[in-house]
Amino acid sequence: MPDGALPVLDVKDLKTVFRTRGGEVHAVNNVSFHLQPGELLGVVGESGSGKSVTMMSLIGLLPQPPADIRGGQVMLGDIDLRTAPAEVLRGVRGKRIGFVFQDPMTSLNPVFTVGSQIMEPLRLHMGMTKAQATERAVELLELVGIPDARKRLKSYPHQFSGGMRQRVMIAIALACDPEVLIADEPTTALDVTIQAQILELVKDLRKKLGMAIIWITHDLGVIAGIADRVMVMYGGQVVEQAPVKDLFARPQHPYTRALLKTVPHLTGARQARLQVIEGQPPILTAHPTACAFRARCTHRFERCDAENPLRRPVGHGHDVACHWVVNAEVAHA
Amino acid sequence: MLDESPRKLVQVEDLRLYFPIHTGVLRRHTGDVKAVDGVSFDIFEGETLGLVGESGCGKSTVGRALLRLYDLSGGKVRIDGTDISDLSVGELRPIRPKMQMVFQDPQASLNPRMTVSEIIGEPLVEHTDLDAAGRQARVLELMDQVGLNRIFQNRFPYEFSGGQRQRIGIARALALNPKFIVCDEPIAALDVSIQAQVVNLLEDLQDKLGLTYLFISHDLSMVRHIADRVCVMYLGRVAELSPRDDLYANPLHPYAKALLSAVPEADPNAETTRQRIILKGDVPSPANPPKGCAFCTRCPEVEAICKTEAPALREVAPGRHVACHFVEIQNRAGSTGPKKPEAIEPNQQGERA
Numbered sequence: 001m002p003d004g005a006l007p008v009l010d011v012k013d014l015k016t017v018f019r020t021r022g023g024e025v026h027a028v029n030n031v032s033f034h035l036q037p038g039e040l041l042g043v044v045g046e047s048g049s050g051k052s053v054t055m056m057s058l059i060g061l062l063p064q065p066p067a068d069i070r071g072g073q074v075m076l077g078d079i080d081l082r083t084a085p086a087e088v089l090r091g092v093r094g095k096r097i098g099f100v101f102q103d104p105m106t107s108l109n110p111v112f113t114v115g116s117q118i119m120e121p122l123r124l125h126m127g128m129t130k131a132q133a134t135e136r137a138v139e140l141l142e143l144v145g146i147p148d149a150r151k152r153l154k155s156y157p158h159q160f161s162g163g164m165r166q167r168v169m170i171a172i173a174l175a176c177d178p179e180v181l182i183a184d185e186p187t188t189a190l191d192v193t194i195q196a197q198i199l200e201l202v203k204d205l206r207k208k209l210g211m212a213i214i215w216i217t218h219d220l221g222v223i224a225g226i227a228d229r230v231m232v233m234y235g236g237q238v239v240e241q242a243p244v245k246d247l248f249a250r251p252q253h254p255y256t257r258a259l260l261k262t263v264p265h266l267t268g269a270r271q272a273r274l275q276v277i278e279g280q281p282p283i284l285t286a287h288p289t290a291c292a293f294r295a296r297c298t299h300r301f302e303r304c305d306a307e308n309p310l311r312r313p314v315g316h317g318h319d320v321a322c323h324w325v326v327n328a329e330v331a332h333a
Numbered sequence: 334m335l336d337e338s339p340r341k342l343v344q345v346e347d348l349r350l351y352f353p354i355h356t357g358v359l360r361r362h363t364g365d366v367k368a369v370d371g372v373s374f375d376i377f378e379g380e381t382l383g384l385v386g387e388s389g390c391g392k393s394t395v396g397r398a399l400l401r402l403y404d405l406s407g408g409k410v411r412i413d414g415t416d417i418s419d420l421s422v423g424e425l426r427p428i429r430p431k432m433q434m435v436f437q438d439p440q441a442s443l444n445p446r447m448t449v450s451e452i453i454g455e456p457l458v459e460h461t462d463l464d465a466a467g468r469q470a471r472v473l474e475l476m477d478q479v480g481l482n483r484i485f486q487n488r489f490p491y492e493f494s495g496g497q498r499q500r501i502g503i504a505r506a507l508a509l510n511p512k513f514i515v516c517d518e519p520i521a522a523l524d525v526s527i528q529a530q531v532v533n534l535l536e537d538l539q540d541k542l543g544l545t546y547l548f549i550s551h552d553l554s555m556v557r558h559i560a561d562r563v564c565v566m567y568l569g570r571v572a573e574l575s576p577r578d579d580l581y582a583n584p585l586h587p588y589a590k591a592l593l594s595a596v597p598e599a600d601p602n603a604e605t606t607r608q609r610i611i612l613k614g615d616v617p618s619p620a621n622p623p624k625g626c627a628f629c630t631r632c633p634e635v636e637a638i639c640k641t642e643a644p645a646l647r648e649v650a651p652g653r654h655v656a657c658h659f660v661e662i663q664n665r666a667g668s669t670g671p672k673k674p675e676a677i678e679p680n681q682q683g684e685r686a
Contacts, residue, residue: 192387222597224604267598276529281526
């Protein structure tokens with residue numbers, strides 16, 4: 001752990017399986033990570049890498065069945081969210097952990113005004129009166145940069161643009177001053193100029209409020225600009241974890257290296273041809289007994305087929321799950 | 334491309350596409366959504382023109398209008414010398430094989446009840462007189478070309494991943510040996526590691542078959558990779574049309590500047606030092622665009638004239654077309670500074686009269 005401070009959120013060996021008619025899907029396989037107070041942890045991965053399912057599992061938002069959380073420990077302070085009863089979880093969701101989802105249109109209720117949706121957690125969790133909640137809602141809308149806040153409380157979601165709706169979602173997530181904010185691809189559905197606005201807003205809010213944030217995205221550019229630390233997921237596992245500058249300067253896992261090379265850049269020399277990661281992501285029908293990336297990896301050797309690599313430290317706060325990297329480290333030492 | 338003046342394969346002149354708004358009980362025509370409002374550009378043979386802009390700026394509508402998937406509200410579209418703006422459906426039919434399209438969502442654009450070979454072979458049934466064996470041979474040839482294994486020919490679209498489905502869509506577009514392909518956000522629905530595979534395939538096919546692309550995308554980094562020239566649209570109009578390297582090194586239109594500065598770069602060191610132009614507010618509705626310059630409501634450099642007079646698209650430097658009242662001044666100021674030499678290098682396929 002980088003600092004001595006106690007993590008706000010500490011996840012150990014989380015395992016989630018979906019039971020489907022076609023058999024089991026092992027979506028999250030022994031994922032462990034921690035979140036320090038005030039830190040922004042970026043989670044990168046492709047669709048199906050398990051990044052959203054991990055976050056949904058830890059707060060109990062997945063319907064069970066089909067989901068089945070097979071193991072692990074999710075410590076929020078001294079509560080284990082995985083074994084906590086439903087009432088305790090209800091008290092945590094929206095109060096101690098806030099959520100912002102990808103699509104602000106489908107995550108807001110179209111038949112209620114924006115005001116009533118912001119006030120709902122305030123009245124439920126904070127026991128505020130209607131008048132108090134209204135005042136706080138106005139404050140929140142102003143905080144996220146919505147002009148004419150008092151009037152806009154009476155508007156419905158469809159009367160807002162995409163960027164404005166995402167601001168409303170952020171206001172709702174922040175309503176009860178959460179310790180942790182989980183943002184699942186919050187800017188993916190937005191245009192770049194609107195995305196830039198939201199990123200600025202989040203940077204600003206972090207300075208003001210100082211909560212810890214988990215930011216899920218597939219966009220390496222967004223991560224580079226906003227995160228303190230990055231966790232790379234592939235095939236339902238964490239394959240690499242490092243401070244942001246370290247990850248971009250010295251990526252270790254073959255997947256991270258390839259991923260960074262495969263995206264074209266806006267400045268600098270233009271490549272004549274894009275680097276390609278050949279093949280397809282794995283289908284997770286069983287608990288992995290070998291490296292998930294081996295089929296697409298250029299450094300594959302016998303051990304990769306025999307044994308699923310564990311995460312090992314390769315630098316300060318930097319760890320990686322790869323036999324080849326660990327071998328190379330040993331060879332260099 | 335060695336040719337002194339490359340041939341214009343696609344010529345677009347003052348293209349307009351309005352979608353009518355009908356209101357009231359009598360469904361009276363009360364207004365128009367001006368999706369495309371006076372767009373002009375040319376695409377040279379063998380080049381890739383990137384068309385970028387935010388959602389709702391009309392870029393997809395332009396792509397579809399070029400292939401006459403919509404009836405035009407005004408303006409001219411000439412493809413390979415033929416004016417197709419007013420042709421009837423019957424007259425268009427013999428021209429359709431020349432121009433094809435690759436769609437954004439490979440899930441929605443492939444018929445789930447048809448096998449791969451039926452999907453790829455359908456244009457051959459419609460437009461050629463090949464017999465079944467001839468079609469089969471051509472389908473297999475196409476599958477080889479786009480890197481699909483021949484053994485998949487009798488499978489259905491749901492059995493493929495997103496990247497492979499996009500390959501099926503590309504094979505279908507290639508079936509009739511088109512000259513011009515509109516790629517409408519062909520990689521937007523794909524994962525990062527798969528995007529590169531599809532883009533490389535498109536580039537290989539262009540080299541091999543001499544194709545001309547209109548590459549519509551909101552991914553500015555990818556457009557920098559694939560396009561020769563780039564057209565930036567805003568609210569149904571062209572803001573800037575420039576050779577790629579010029580645009581990315583030195584965007585002239587204030588919107589192009591803001592758009593490029595908003596793209597996050599996968600480099601934490603650059604991100605901390607970068608000056609970002611944050612635009613205020615949202616894109617106005619195309620049903621009720623602002624008077625004057627379309628960008629005047631959000632432009633950081635707005636002046637009085639912008640709110641009354643719409644700027645025309647002018648050539649402000651060789652090959653560089655910008656629709657802004659103030660760009661000429663900025664350009665002169667910029668030329669005293671360290672101007673990139675390639676800005677005037679004639680190897681780009683800019684217009685040189």
